[in-house]
Amino acid sequence: MIYEQTKTACLELIRLERADVRPVRLLVVGASSSEVGGGQIGKASQPQLGGEIARAALDAAREFGVDVAFQCCEHLNRALVVERRVAEKYGLEPVCVVPYPKAGGSVASAAYRMMDEPVVVEAIRADAGIDIGDTLIGMHLKPVAVPVRLAANLVGEARVVAARTRAKLIGGERAKYNL
Template identity: 55%
Template structure:
């Protein structure tokens, strides 16, 4: 198996385990941060390739088709970690377009490749329901509160370290707060 196929297989397995635990639903937003340089064994921002981006994109697209999630691709720091998103989804969610086009040397190979697919635009920031960070690209700024790490049996694609997350609603309240909808009628304590 060549390197690209190995990367795809590793990513496919990670995404499968992630979905088992996170149970993403149709139309949820899923952010991808990916350093193709790190996947290839280089330092982030030094050796990104469109070939690696294309291979990983294929697997990410298959994941989106299977789960119904909508993909968003985070750019590198040179574009302030802006996000590639389908124009229709950006409009639906009320995100404003920013004037930049990601390229391999400013945005990163993965974001540049994703930008060329479908009808994509760049937005400044999003609030995703979950995501995958391949190569320590720091996707946390694009996740809803509260991010919950998802642990899997593997932690890498190629040479890149991988971290994945889902999100959950904030738990607010105190000792009398109820967080589950079941048996709410049984809780007839004193009123506020």
């Protein structure tokens, strides 16, 4: 059930076609296995649920050729797990740490172990993000974040909040945004 709910939410966000938002090339995923399991964030880590969430997000991203980053918990300063090729593609400098369920979070820890060549980076600027259980992913989104209300708004017991991003509108009342 957790795998299916997570994958459905990720696919819904990736597939969304709106003229006012960027296409998804890089997706950030933040998830609390504690919240998914009905507990309080950071207090009831569940590695099995973390694995289901990570696998579902990876599978959804692969279907559309989207790069994915998994946010660690605050004990690792909300750093992110990505494939080495993703870090190189976006010019991100890896840091030296390996996430574990109690220091990084169950989801990021599971993702690290599922990836071919994982690295951890301090920050990214993603085109879209999915937050499962109030993990505060906004710091890793490009400006300007546009909230997306998903039909798939729960994973287990956790709320799902999502966003896509758009280009900044500049210039004031005289500015035009179309030809």
